[in-house]
Amino acid sequence: MSPQIERLVERRPAVSAEQLLDGFRPSERFGEVSFGTYRPDPSQPSQAQAVEELQRFARSISGPGSGSKGGGFFSRMFGGSNGGGDKGSKQGIYLDGGFGVGKTHLLASLWHASPGPKSFGTFVEYTNLVGALTFRKTVEALSGYALVCIDEFELDDPGDTVLMSRLMRELADAGVRLAATSNTLPGSLGEGRFAAQDFQREIQVLSDQFEVLRIDGEDYRHRGLPEAPAPLADDQLEAAADERFGDDQVVSADDFEDILEHLIRVHPSRYRAMVQGLDGIVWRGVRTVDEQALALRLVVMADRLYDRDLPIISSGVPFDQIFTPEMMAGGYQKKYSRAVSRLTALAREGQMPAQPLL
Incomplete structure (x- = not known):
C-alpha cells in the first residue's frame, strides 16, 4: 500500500483572525514539553x-x-x-x-x-x-x-x-x-x-x-549525527515515499519550483494552516534559491515544517546548498543557518525507516 498523495501547491487555506490567534501556541513538537523534560548538559x-x-x-x-x-x-x-x-x-x-x-x-x-x-x-x-x-x-x-x-x-x-x-x-x-x-x-x-x-x-x-x-552548548541536532544526507534521484522518490510512509498517512509531493511559486502567492501567516494534516513532504528538484525575498519565505516554511516534525524526502541539491554562499554570509545568515539546520534534520528523518505499527 502507498500513502495518500496530495499537492501542497493546491492548498490555499483561508484563516480567520480568531484562527490566527488560536494558532499562537507551541507546535506539536513542543506541545507536551516541560521544565522536567528538558535535559541540561x-x-x-x-x-x-x-x-x-x-x-x-x-x-x-x-x-x-x-x-x-x-x-x-x-x-x-x-x-x-x-x-x-x-x-x-x-x-x-x-x-x-x-x-x-x-x-x-x-x-x-x-x-x-x-x-x-x-x-x-x-x-x-x-x-x-x-x-x-x-x-x-x-x-x-x-x-x-x-x-x-x-x-x-x-x-x-x-x-x-x-x-x-x-x-x-x-x-x-x-x-x-x-x-x-x-x-x-x-x-x-x-x-x-x-x-x-x-x-x-x-x-x-x-x-x-x-x-x-x-x-x-552545542546544537543538539548535530551531536554525533551525520552530515546532511545526499538527496535521492528523481526516479527514486516514489519508492522512497512508499517505504517511509504508511497507507494511512498523507504526504504532499511537489516540484520544488512549484513550491517556490506557491510561497509567493500565499501569505506567510497561512503557512501553518497550509501544512496542517500532513505526515510528510516530497520535493522533486530542490535547487539553490538566490532571490532574497523568496529565500526568506522559504525560511518561514522551513520553520512550519519543523514545527510539525514533517520528514522530507527530496531530490536535487542537498539542503546545505539551498541558499547561496553570499546569503549564508550576509545579514540574514542566522535565519538561513537555522533553516538549513532544520531542513537537514527533517531530511534525516525522511531517510529513516518507517516506525512499525504497534
Whole structure:
C-alpha cells in the first residue's frame, strides 16, 4: 500500500483572525514539553540555571496584566516592580544562545507553566500577524494576555525594528509579561543587517525590557549525527515515499519550483494552516534559491515544517546548498543557518525507516 498523495501547491487555506490567534501556541513538537523534560548538559551549567530562572519567572505571572502598570514605561523597565517580586525591574526574560541548545523547548515549557491567556509564536509569525490584522488590532488582541512568548527574535530590517519596538512597548504598558529567544543579545540586535546606529533608540527600548539568560552548548541536532544526507534521484522518490510512509498517512509531493511559486502567492501567516494534516513532504528538484525575498519565505516554511516534525524526502541539491554562499554570509545568515539546520534534520528523518505499527 502507498500513502495518500496530495499537492501542497493546491492548498490555499483561508484563516480567520480568531484562527490566527488560536494558532499562537507551541507546535506539536513542543506541545507536551516541560521544565522536567528538558535535559541540561552537565558540562554547561548555564542550561540548568536557565531552568531555575524560568521557573521563577513563571511563578511571577499571576494572570492577565500581571506585569506592573503605572509610573511610565521606562520607570518600569529600570526600577518598577514586575508584579511577582522575584526579579525586580524587568518586564521580560530573554534566552540567548546558539542553535539547538533547547531555547525553544524552554520557552514552550514557560508557556505551559504560566497562566493564560497567553501567546506563543516566532518573531516572523508576530510580524505576519500584524500584516494580517493591522498593528492596532494586534495590540488590542494581545494586550489582554498574561504572557507573550516570542521565539527566534531577530531584527532584519528597519521596519521590523520599529514595528516590534512599538508592539513590545504597548504590550508592556498593558502589563503583559514578555519572553523571547534569539541567537543575538538584545543590545546587538540588527548588527550586520542595516545601519543599526540609526535605530539605537528602538533597539535600546527592546533591550531594556529583558533580563538576559545566556544558554551555552552545542546544537543538539548535530551531536554525533551525520552530515546532511545526499538527496535521492528523481526516479527514486516514489519508492522512497512508499517505504517511509504508511497507507494511512498523507504526504504532499511537489516540484520544488512549484513550491517556490506557491510561497509567493500565499501569505506567510497561512503557512501553518497550509501544512496542517500532513505526515510528510516530497520535493522533486530542490535547487539553490538566490532571490532574497523568496529565500526568506522559504525560511518561514522551513520553520512550519519543523514545527510539525514533517520528514522530507527530496531530490536535487542537498539542503546545505539551498541558499547561496553570499546569503549564508550576509545579514540574514542566522535565519538561513537555522533553516538549513532544520531542513537537514527533517531530511534525516525522511531517510529513516518507517516506525512499525504497534
